[in-house]
Structures are given as structure tokens and as C-alpha cells.
Amino acid sequence: MNPSVLSIENLSVDYLVEPVVHAVRNVSFELRRGEVLGLAGESGCGKSTLAYGIVRLLKPPAMITSGRAVFHSRDGLEIDWNELHAEELRANRWEKISMVFQGAMNSLNPVISIRDQFEDVFATHRPKMSRKQRRDRCAELLERVGVDPGRLSSYPHELSGGMRQRVMIAMAMALEPPVMIMDEPTTALDVVVQREILREITRLRDELGFAVIFITHDLPLLLEISDRIAVMRGGEIVELGDAAELYTNPRHEYTKQLLASFPSLTGDRGSFVRGAMDDRLLALDAVEVEAPS
Ligand SMILES: Nc1ncnc2c1ncn2[C@@H]1O[C@H](COP(=O)(O)OP(=O)(O)O)[C@@H](O)[C@H]1O
Ligand SMILES: [Mg+2]
Numbered sequence: 052m053n054p055s056v057l058s059i060e061n062l063s064v065d066y067l068v069e070p071v072v073h074a075v076r077n078v079s080f081e082l083r084r085g086e087v088l089g090l091a092g093e094s095g096c097g098k099s100t101l102a103y104g105i106v107r108l109l110k111p112p113a114m115i116t117s118g119r120a121v122f123h124s125r126d127g128l129e130i131d132w133n134e135l136h137a138e139e140l141r142a143n144r145w146e147k148i149s150m151v152f153q154g155a156m157n158s159l160n161p162v163i164s165i166r167d168q169f170e171d172v173f174a175t176h177r178p179k180m181s182r183k184q185r186r187d188r189c190a191e192l193l194e195r196v197g198v199d200p201g202r203l204s205s206y207p208h209e210l211s212g213g214m215r216q217r218v219m220i221a222m223a224m225a226l227e228p229p230v231m232i233m234d235e236p237t238t239a240l241d242v243v244v245q246r247e248i249l250r251e252i253t254r255l256r257d258e259l260g261f262a263v264i265f266i267t268h269d270l271p272l273l274l275e276i277s278d279r280i281a282v283m284r285g286g287e288i289v290e291l292g293d294a295a296e297l298y299t300n301p302r303h304e305y306t307k308q309l310l311a312s313f314p315s316l317t318g319d320r321g322s323f324v325r326g327a328m329d330d331r332l333l334a335l336d337a338v339e340v341e342a343p344s
Contacts (some may be wrong), residue, residue: 054084055081055083056084056085056122056124058121058123058231059082059118059120059121061077062075062077062079062101062114062117062118062119064097064113064114064115065112067111068112072259075097075260076097076192077118077287079116084264085260085262085313086229086262087262087278087279088277089267089273089277089282089294090102090265090273090282091270091273091281091283092282092283092309093268094305098283099235100113102150104120105120105132105148107132107135107140115133118275124147124229125229132224143324146176146226147229147232149224149231150223151219151220151223151231151232151234151252152233153234153239154237155236156207156219159207159208159219161206163206164205166203166204166286167184169221169225169229170185171228173225174190176243183220192221193217195224195255195329197217197247198218198221212239212240213240216237216240217248218247220233220236224261228261232263233263234266235266235267236248238241249272252265270309270313271315273294274294277292278293278294279292279294290302298310298316
């Protein structure tokens, strides 16, 4: 079992509205180095609030009422995110934990070329990199997520939604953070593009060994890509376990209900095979995903 890279300890978040919404209630879990941890649960159960709470990106009326997130670096150092100042938080966000949120593709600056947006990240975080190193790295990153590096001089509006989302994922990987949090990163996309991006993420995880918290209400998809799955309901994690185990032997009544609500999952429980996605994805290779231009 890999050691923890991130510990979430008793995290609670309220929305201070009338009446108060207890969106995240006393959530604790460990993210292990290199694992894909799926976070499942119906819309409104608190997944996004938890994600934003971990990285301290919540805005009023949201308030963290208890708990903390502790990052464990390889050299044994602990970083308590609650104790970081705004400046340190910013520095650590892309370095230690990066995020891709739903609709992240719309957060690219429309008047700056893709290349310059990458360059900004490197100029800020890797000031010693030479111009040539930065250029090479940009191209390499784009290639990794399946975008032609020739697109570097493009502006965001010249790319499709799927391409822009891939660019955001490449950016989240730019500094090779040990943890990536992805909140419905592909939900807005066409299902074929979605699968292709997921394949890239899992492949890169295998290659680079970062840990991923992957959030979606799409439980079948989570079962395919996750090592472990946490099931959330009403602001709490009701069950957390090995993905295959959770599928074949759900403990909590709510997990059973959730599984039952996806018709595609209610077949023969014994036939679940991890990595089944790979075969299905291979079949998609022949599909033209983006119109060439
Ligand atoms: N800005 C807000 N003000 C008040 N309540 C909110 C706000 N944002 C989210 N909530 C509530 O917090 C709960 C959790 O929401 P959210 O974290 O977005 O869930 P999920 O991501 O699982 O769909 C929901 O009941 C939602 O209505
Ligand atoms: Mg959400």
C-alpha cells in the first residue's frame, strides 16, 4: 500500500445562507501516492464543495467550519494547507496540487495564445528555464494529451471544446504535481472525446505516478478508472473502498442504491473486470474525434 500524499482530516464546509447548508460534513480520507481515487455521488451531495475546500478555493458564503488538508511531500515534509498564506497557496496550487474543473476550458485567456499561457506558468514557477526548454516542454505537454504541438500558436477560440479541455489538463500537468483534482473534467464534452481524455489521464498516471481525485456523478465511468472509490451522500462519505470490491460487494445501503440506479451496472456482478475500459477504448481508436483543420 502506497503512503499518503494527501490527508483530509474532518473537513466541514457550510454555506452561510438562510437556512445554513451543511454541504460537507466531517469528511476524512487518505489519498495514496499514485492512486486514482474516484469520488461518486448524486448531484448536490457536496463533491465540488469538498474539492474546492481541499484546495481552499471556496468563496463566501462558503466557510470551512472544521478540519484541514495536509500534503505530504516525498522528503517527509508536511504542508498544512490551512496555515498557508494567500501567496504560498498560489505557489503551491500548481506545484503540489493542480486542478481541472468542469468548464475549465473556458478559463483560458481568449486573447493570449496557448503557447504564451504555458509560458506564463513556467515564467512564474520555473524562472530558471531557458526559452528553448520552455518551448520544448510546451510541445511535449501538448503531445501527451493528444494535441498537435502545431497548435501552440493558436488562440483558444480556434480550438474545439475538447481540445481546450485537453490544453487545461496539460497545463494542470505542467509542473508535474503529485496530486491532481479533477471535478467533472470531461462532463461537458462529447462522450467519445471524454473517453479519449480519460484514457490519457489514466495512461499518464501510470507513466508519471501522480495521484488523482476524480469526481463525477458517472459511477460506471468511475468504476472503470478508479483504484478506490468514495461514495458521498448528503455531505458525508458513506463508503470508501477498493473499486472492484465496492462494485461486487457494496456494504452501505446507499452504495447499493446508487449502483442499482445505473442500468448498465446491474448485470452479472461477477463479470466486473478492471481495465475493461481499455478494450472499449481501443474500439474507439478508429473514430474521428476532432475535425482536422
Ligand atoms: N453558493 C452556494 N450557496 C448556497 N448553497 C450552495 C452554494 N453552492 C452549493 N451549494 C449547496 O451545497 C450543496 C453541495 O453542492 P455541490 O458541492 O455543488 O454538490 P455536487 O458537486 O456534488 O453537485 C448543495 O446542496 C448545493 O445546493
Ligand atoms: Mg459539482
